[in-house]
Amino acid sequence: MFPTATIVFREILEVALVIGIVxxxxxxxxxxxxxxxxGLGLGILGSAIIAFFTQSISEAIDGIGQEVFNAAIMFTAxxxxxxxxxxxxxxxxxxxxxxxxxxADVVSGKKSAYVITGVVALATFREGAEIALFxxxxxxxxxxxxxxxxxxxxxxxLGGTIVGAMLYFGLLKASQRYLFTVTSWLLIILTAGMAAQxxxxxxxxxxxxxxxxxxxxTSAILAGNSFLGxxxxxxxxxxxKPTGMELIFYSTVLxxxxxxxxxxxxxxxxxxxxxxxxx
Amino acid sequence: xxxxxxMKKILFAATVVIVAGAIVGxxxxxxxxxxxxxxxxxxEPAAGESETMTQENPIQEMTVEEGVxxxxxxxxxxxxxxxxxxxxxxxKIVVYNDDPTPEEFESDDFRREKIIAxxxxxxxxxxxxxxxxxxxxxxxxxxKANGYLYAE
Numbered sequence: 144m145f146p147t148a149t150i151v152f153r154e155i156l157e158v159a160l161v162i163g164i165v166x167x168x169x170x171x172x173x174x175x176x177x178x179x180x181x182g183l184g185l186g187i188l189g190s191a192i193i194a195f196f197t198q199s200i201s202e203a204i205d206g207i208g209q210e211v212f213n214a215a216i217m218f219t220a221x222x223x224x225x226x227x228x229x230x231x232x233x234x235x236x237x238x239x240x241x242x243x244x245x246x247a248d249v250v251s252g253k254k255s256a257y258v259i260t261g262v263v264a265l266a267t268f269r270e271g272a273e274i275a276l277f278x279x280x281x282x283x284x285x286x287x288x289x290x291x292x293x294x295x296x297x298x299x300x301l302g303g304t305i306v307g308a309m310l311y312f313g314l315l316k317a318s319q320r321y322l323f324t325v326t327s328w329l330l331i332i333l334t335a336g337m338a339a340q341x342x343x344x345x346x347x348x349x350x351x352x353x354x355x356x357x358x359x360x361t362s363a364i365l366a367g368n369s370f371l372g373x374x375x376x377x378x379x380x381x382x383x384k385p386t387g388m389e390l391i392f393y394s395t396v397l398x399x400x401x402x403x404x405x406x407x408x409x410x411x412x413x414x415x416x417x418x419x420x421x422x
Numbered sequence: 423x424x425x426x427x428x429m430k431k432i433l434f435a436a437t438v439v440i441v442a443g444a445i446v447g448x449x450x451x452x453x454x455x456x457x458x459x460x461x462x463x464x465x466e467p468a469a470g471e472s473e474t475m476t477q478e479n480p481i482q483e484m485t486v487e488e489g490v491x492x493x494x495x496x497x498x499x500x501x502x503x504x505x506x507x508x509x510x511x512x513x514k515i516v517v518y519n520d521d522p523t524p525e526e527f528e529s530d531d532f533r534r535e536k537i538i539a540x541x542x543x544x545x546x547x548x549x550x551x552x553x554x555x556x557x558x559x560x561x562x563x564x565x566k567a568n569g570y571l572y573a574e
Contacts, residue, residue, distance in 0.1 A: 146564060162432065180435055197524060198539035206545045209536055273526065276537060277562045280523035284498075347534055349547050356550045367530045384533060 147292050150277050151299025153373060154270035158186075159307025160377045161266040164333060167314040168231060168326035169259060182260040186267020193268055194275035210348035213269060217341030220265040223258050224334040225400045228327050230255045232407050306374070327404060329378070335397040336380020339389040346388060355387030489513040495538075495567065496520045498560060503569035509553040518543045525567065529558035532571065549573075 162179060169175040193200070201209045274296075281292050318325040345351040362383035365372050375381035380393060489508075493515060494501045507513055517527050519538040527544065528535040532551055538544040551573040560567025 149564075150561065166432070176431055179432060183432075183435065197537050198542055201537070201539065201542070201544055209544070273537070273561075276524040276526070280525070280562045283523045343533060347536075347547055353550075357552060360552075362531070367533075382533065383530075 145295065147278070147281060147287070147295025148299040148302070151274055151296045152302045153299075154274050155300050155303025156306055156373060157270050157377045158266050159303045160310055160374065161333070162263060163307040163310035164314070164326060164329050164378075165227070165259060165262060166311050167322065168227070168330055170315070170322060172231075172234075172256065174256070175259065178256055178259045179263050182263025183267060185260065185264040187271050189264060189268045190271025191275055193272040194279075197272070197276065207348040207350070210344045211350070214341045214344035214348065216265055216268055217337050217344065220262060221334050221338045221341065221396060223261045223265065224330055224337070225396075225403070226255070226258050227262060228330050228334070228400060228404055229407055230258065231323075232327065232404055328401075331397065331400050331404060332379050333377065334400060335393045336376070336378070338396040339380045339382070339385065339393040342389045342392040343382075343386065346386060351388055353386040353388050354391070357384050358387055358390055360384050491515045492518065493569070494518045494520055495525055495560065498525070498563035498566040500560070500567060500569040504572065505569070506572045506574060507549070507551070509573040510550045512547065512549045515546045515548055516543055517546065523562070525563065526561040527558065528561045529556060531556040531558070535561070
């Protein structure tokens with residue numbers, strides 16, 4: 144029971160933290176719960192499919208299929224998350240001011256909102272597939288009964304979900320006034336971390352050079368597999384031994400998406416609209 | 423706090439859906455397993471070979487070609503469970519999973535993770551590493567599947 148609980152907790156934690164931040168960041172967006180639930184459902188369906196095709200994925204592209212696939216998931220998530228942050232910024236002010244008044248506007252931008260579904264689905268794919276494979280292994284080995292595994296899985300899932308919920312409610316409580324700004328920056332930092340993880344998969348695939356194999360080693364201070372280490376890995380992309388390439392990806396995303404976020408939605412836009420209307 | 427009902431909805435759905443997902447996963451991978459069983463017979467001679475090699479010399483390179491090291495997983499245990507690898511160089515580890523169940527080869531120390539389906543193999547690119555001891559493990563069997571790389 145315990146190994147199941149531990150593994151499931153570790154995997155769910157990543158998904159739960161992402162959902163927790165996305166939930167807080169999209170507060171006020173109508174229909175966000177359904178968008179997120181759809182993402183979760185899609186993610187679970189996808190992870191079952193990925194688990195089933197594990198071997199085929201691994202053997203693809205001369206044996207580096209799994210690394211490339213994982214990197215692709217990461218970079219797609221990076222694109223979706225960046226889009227979410229920027230899209231929320233353009234609608235965020237209206238959302239914060241008066242939810243009802245902007246209803247129509249948001250509905251017209253509904254297609255963009257599906258990106259949130261994509262983000263959640265992508266966050267679920269890898270972890271969900273790992274849970275499926277692990278659970279299958281546990282059942283097949285016969286060391287534990289199905290009831291023990293289900294129980295362990297439920298405990299792990301509950302634990303992970305509680306941490307995600309704590310993050311969500313914590314964010315709401317701690318930063319009521321600046322919630323939108325705080326959650327947006329949290330998402331940008333999380334996105335940078337995902338880009339770095341994606342880069343590490345491509346290094347593992349041999350597609351990208353590490354440039355510097357080990358920039359520093361902070362594993363003595365904070366181990367990557369500790370609870371805090373894993374939490375920070377998801378939230379800020381913490382890793383005790385980053386490579387030079389990861390640092391480049393991390394800072395590039397941080398700077399580019401950060402700059403876009405800061406500069407988008409400035410008064411220049413209404414002016415442009417006005418001048419267009421004048422013509 | 424009216425809106426927080428929505429979070430509860432998600433929390434509830436998350437728990438339900440995760441358990442359901444695991445069950446679906448079991449059902450699907452069970453089918454995959456029966457296909458994999460056929461390949462066991464083919465792999466056994468190779469497994470015997472590596473066993474005799476490791477008995478002679480528990481810590482050794484097991485180099486097949488330059489910069490390639492082999493590990494086998496049987497009953498969730500790595501053989502050999504210690505490898506000497508060169509520091510400051512790139513190398514590959516080929517992990518043969520002789521178990522019918524999948525395993526995830528993982529290391530926090532040299533930062534790799536790769537799922538290996540039952541009765542199959544996977545190649546992991548590692549390094550260059552600083553000299554030192556590096557822990558690796560099978561994430562799906564943390565109590566049994568453990569080993570170390572010694573980069574020197």
